[in-house]
Amino acid sequence: MNINKDNFDWENPEIIGINKLDAHNTLIPFEDFSSSLKNREKSSYYHSLNGIWKFNWVRKPADRPINFFKDDFDDNSWDDIEVPSNWQLNGYGIPIYTNIKYPYSINTTFIPKIDHDYNPIGSYRRTFDLPENWEGRKIFIHFDGVKSAFYLWINGHKIGYSQGSMTPAEFDITDYVKLKDNNISVEVYRWSDGSYLEDQDMWRFSGIFRDVYLFSTPKVHIRDFFVRCELDKEYKNANLNIKVKVKNYRDAELQNFKLKFLLIRDISDLNNPIKSLENKFQIGKSSEITLSMNCNVDNPKLWSAEIPNLYYTLFALFNSNNEIMEVECNVFGFRSVEINQKGELIINGKSVILKGVNRHEHDPDHGRVFSYSLTEDDIKLIKQNNINAIRTSHYPNHPDFYKLCDEYGLYVIDECNLESHGLRDKLPDNDPIWKNACCERMKRMVERDKNHPCVIIWSLGNEAGFGDIFKKMKDLTLEIDTSRPIHYEGDYYNEITDIISFMYFPPRKVKNIARRNPRKNENRPIMLCEYAHAMGNSLGNLQEYMDLFEKYNNIIGGFIWDFVDQGLRKKDNEGREYWAYGGDFGDEPNDKNFCINGIVMPDRKPNPSLFEVKKVYQSIKITEKDIQKNRFEIHNKYNFKTLDFVDIKWELTANGKIIRDGTLNIEPIEPNQTKEIQLNFDKIDIIPETEYYLKIISEVNSTHPWVKKGYVIAWDQFKLPISTEKKVLEKVENSNILDIKEDDKSHIFKGENFTVKFGKDSGLLEDIEYYNKKIITTPLKPNFWRVPIDNDIGFVDEDLEDFEEDKSKIDYTWKQVIEKRELTQLEIENINKYTKKIKVHFNIPYSKDGLNIIYKVFGNGKIIVNTQFTPLKELIRFGMQTELIGDYNNVTWYGRGPHETMEDRKTGASIGIYSFKIKDLIHNYVRPQENGNRSDIRWVSFTNNEDVGIRITDAGGEYLNISAWPYTMENLEKADHIHELKYQKNITVNIDHRQKGVGGDLPGLPSTHKKYQLSPNKLYKYKFSIEFM
Structure with a gap:
């Protein structure tokens, strides 16, 4: 160069x-x-x-x-x-x-x-x-x-x-x-x-x-100060090390000036400060000096993300006449950051897990312009969802961001504005031409932010390669501040970083490293500076990461990628609003929607993944002690916070309906302590065909700056081991006679007030009528396809050779499989005058024995559908799809909810009864994709405003997955933006056995764990019933 x-x-x-x-x-x-x-x-x-x-x-x-x-x-x-x-x-x-x-x-x-x-x-x-x-x-x-x-x-x-x-x-x-x-x-x-x-x-x-x-x-000015805290071995008392730079702009030497330092909690302490120090000095003309002061503070209230106690440090400059020339003030928190010999991150003497998220400064209307109110709302939302740390990916944020993190309580990794991703093999490398630029960026960040207690780690940058320049950046940082660890993920051989950092390592690899490092005498902590890639319908298996964080103390946590979808508000030529991403402005080159990775949408409405984060990151955990005797343990996983800020409530449900509830009267549990509890409630009259769930809820008991009273901050749910008689779904009481007719196209089953038709050529259930009104408008058709989620499509191919995880993109051959079916059997069996069986077999590509469906139609209108299939290659979905008349747009279900869940992302949803309109059942991902699924469904009903409709019930014991959309699957797949979706009157309903998990270990690739895949050469079968209401 x-x-x-x-x-x-x-x-x-x-x-x-x-x-x-x-x-x-x-x-x-x-x-x-x-x-x-x-x-x-x-x-x-x-x-x-x-x-x-x-x-x-x-x-x-x-x-x-x-x-x-x-x-x-x-x-x-x-x-x-x-x-x-x-x-x-x-x-x-x-x-x-x-x-x-x-x-x-x-x-x-x-x-x-x-x-x-x-x-x-x-x-x-x-x-x-x-x-x-x-x-x-x-x-x-x-x-x-x-x-x-x-x-x-x-x-x-x-x-x-x-x-x-x-x-x-x-x-x-x-x-x-x-x-x-x-x-x-x-x-x-x-x-x-x-x-x-x-x-x-x-x-x-x-x-x-x-x-x-x-x-x-003034012409003599306090140009800079740094207040450092050192806690004693008991983390009780503190020593303050204070350095102040005073600049004299005058062309004269000055005598008898004085610097005064005050430490206070609030304005009422001004006349009686906690500490008051003075330093008299003289200063040469046009020069700068550094003044040092030191003091001990007994038993200060410590700052942490859980309890962000703050003080004020005030610096006053007096002239030789003892007149105040200026006063400067800064908030200050007493806290220490260390890494111990076990590789733990120690804050104020406690081993801390960083339950973090990466966050860009992004406003959907104003781009990178800082909004105090939006940032404050972000921080409240982050804390409400049990996130305790932010990485400022990948640049220093606006100064007020750190002020808010100090006040509300969040740990911050402050990251240097240095990334050369597209050229990281070339620059900055060891090229001396770039040295000053890189060092200057690091220095300006450290100097600006060094007094913020929220900043616990300095980061040298992101994805900028490695070389001698990074060593110089670290040395420069240590000249200013030795009180914080220094992080850099790009230091692949761990030459200078204090923290061994990885991006997108799957749980398997993280576990192996955590177990191996102590044997290698490696006592640096392990951290995932980016993990759990939340692009679109993603963030699978998050709980598995958290289990590792809690099991291995040398894994200090991780930072989800990332907080907010970086969509920009835009309107099309017809005035329809949508979220724009790469390419929508004619920008080239672009990476399309790879900027849409947030656990919240551009306007901060939650993506379904946010609810999973809240549950997995919660710091109050309830576990079974002896569930037969209603004995449980409450684990307070906070490091500093006593559980006096929550009320512990419980509710007992029978088939989703609350039958008992109450509030536990227990002494507050100290940090990192566990207490056994005994729930006592009246004897339950066991009802056949009923399942009982106990949910224990931690509810905030008073309003705080970041949360209102009554907010549920944590919960756990348990199925009680109460054995009840299982319902025999094929035994139908008070059934009516069922007639069979046929015409050129259909086999027609007719009861007193309903009609069901099966197509002779299609082999499908083509029509259901109730009181002469159509219920479905399209056949109930087997479905092996889902609208590709972002991870199905695949976005990133570099640097993944070492990963054994699933990197295959979606197999589009499953999309047309059902259209290539060959009907080989449609056989009707007359079981009795009330019940008829229809056996259907299709030859299906990529299957072992084809697709077998057995229907039973009963005289009272009940239909039971029993389907089985063995794929010869990995399956994406195994289910059925139809369209309902649009009037049946009230949905109620008993299963996980209320939000969307997927096979590998359902920890954050509890079992209950929930009700939505169809329009509220969907989720409008920025780029339209498979959405709205609800897992572990026992039953679901679709009704009109007169409560007439159908009820679909699991009949196989493995529960269903249900989703419903006000548009077709074809339209959903064609749309690139939400405003392109064409809403229709009819409702697309998916009745699924299983669907492949969403993954999230790798950025923009499936990485779905084996247990959440639908493996080849395995028999899949499920059964459900359809009844009129």
Whole structure:
């Protein structure tokens, strides 16, 4: 790689900033102690430049307005744009979604060459006035995030340049501003050499997308501080190590200045602080010094994600007249992070499991623009679903994100804005040209976020290869902070990482590593920085991972990929709204819907996988002790939280209906403790043909900032071992005489108020009528196909040779199998005058003995369907499908619910009776696919508004899978977006024995575990009944 002096700044990796100030922690000066406790916007020394700016956009640098920064430049013809924003979502250019491939403008052959014919430039202008009390002070401008590179002018003066889009850029503009009518001009480049280091799996946006503000300081200023906590061996008392950088901007040496430090819990402590320290100092002209202070704090309340106790640290600078020059404030949490010799992650002395999720900053309407309210809602939702950790994949987030995690309580892996996935074998590698850029990105993140207790691990980046540069990044980090472990998954040989990290390792491999490492004297913890790929209808076998996390202490947890579907709200030409993904804006290259991996949808409505996460991640677990005697154990798996914040309730159901309930009166259970409980309820009068379930519920007993009173945070359910007589479904009481007729096309079975027809040529049950009204509109047809879910299609093929898991894409031959059937038998047997049997056999491709179906039709209208089949290759689905008249759109079932479940994703659904309208039974995945299934169904009814309809009941003892859609399977498969689904009046009903699991171990591939597959050369059979209601 050759760089010469003629390269533009934005094509030179060695230029990462011009006149850009050194990094520091997030801070704003205040004028006194009490006001410093307020939000930064309340400071008289803070001035936001967010709002409307004038804006011009061009496709290439040569077309940009060269002299737009001049004071007399006329921008009246320019558009208005909101800052912060991504300009692509305001009609300028298009967003691009790609996972690994770089956008075409970033040359992957001649590095770091950027396309000069398509590198859009956004030119921004606005004016501002300064507050009068800023006169005579230092004035700085702060950009929280600009992508990907920019130049800055103030009042026609060129101030500087910056790249590195996810951390702040600050400039000293004191000498270039006046009190009134200041002009600011910013020239933003969509792509720069920095873009080579920002190849994350996300939408590629640009613009001034985070806050811009001015702040003012005295000419002697607290420029940075770092408060570190060290707990004693008992994790009871603390030592504070405080370092403060004071900058003197004056051209004079100063004497008798004083720095004062206060530690308080709230404003009431200001007059009587927990700790108060002073440090008198002198400082040379135009220089910076580092002041150190130290103190012990007895028995502080510790911070954790479970109990986020916070304090305030205040720093006041006094001049030689003992006058306050400025006060700066920061929230602070007492906590420690360690890795012990057993490979455990130890927080405040406790071994912690990270029940995590990866999270992109994503707003479906505003792209990567930060919304405080949306982020706060995200954090509440995350905590409500028992997630305790976030990985900031794959860049530092907005500063307020960390503030919210401090306050609400979440552990954070803070990740450097460094990913070169599409070129990770080439850069940064060991190339010294990239060293400063990579180290600068890491330093700016660490310096900014070092005081946040929520940050427990630093990450050097993601999918950027490995080389000496990463060693330098680690060394640089340790120069600033030695109190946190350092993570990097790309360190495949574990040369520098403190945590052995993997992506998408199946449980089998994780277990083997956890067992092997102690034998190899490897005491570093194991972590899955990405696992459980949640793309579309996915996230199978999550419980198996959690079982490993809890069994092996050296597995410290994992981070699901990922939190939110990165869909963008869009409308088609008819005004119909939908979620857009890669390619929907004409963007090339693109990776289609590979950005749709969330456990929540773009608008934060839950995907069904969220309910599985909540159940698997719960920290209150009930297990059987002696279920015969109603004895159970409650396990409090929280590390710090006593179970005094929940009420433990229970309910006993008989065939889904509650017959007993109550609340347990027990002493609160301490963290990591177990208590045995005895449930006492009145004797049950055992009813034949009835199953009894006991559900024990942990319900939040008071409102907290993140959750309301009454919220169910955990539950477990048990089938009681009560033996009851099984129902004989083929024994029919009070049956009527059943007549048989036939015509040219059908065998017709007619009872007192119903008619059932079987096609002579089709061999199928073609029609059901009740009181002369049709019930079905299409034959009840065997079905071996499902609408492909994302994992069936397959998206990723790289780096998977070492994985033994199922990587086969869906077998499309099953789609047409039933249409290729050959009817070889249709035999009617007259059992008696009330009951007739119809035996049907089809020759079916890829089957051992064909497909056998036996129907029994009874005089009271009941139909029993008994089907069996032996496939010669792996099966996707074994079931039957028909269409019901649309009036029967009220669905009630007894089985797992209320949400969608699949073969390998049903832990989070309890057995009960649930009711929905058809429109609420489906789930609108961003890319339409198989959806709406409910598992372990005992019975399901479809009725009209007069409660007339049919009831389908499991008759084989293995339970059914049921789904129903207001559209056809063909339409569901053709649609690429939800708005393309054509709703019809009739209802498609799937009555299934089994369906292949969804998988999720590997990204965008089946990876379905063997026990959730429908294996070849195995006999599958099931039986169900249809009755009128």
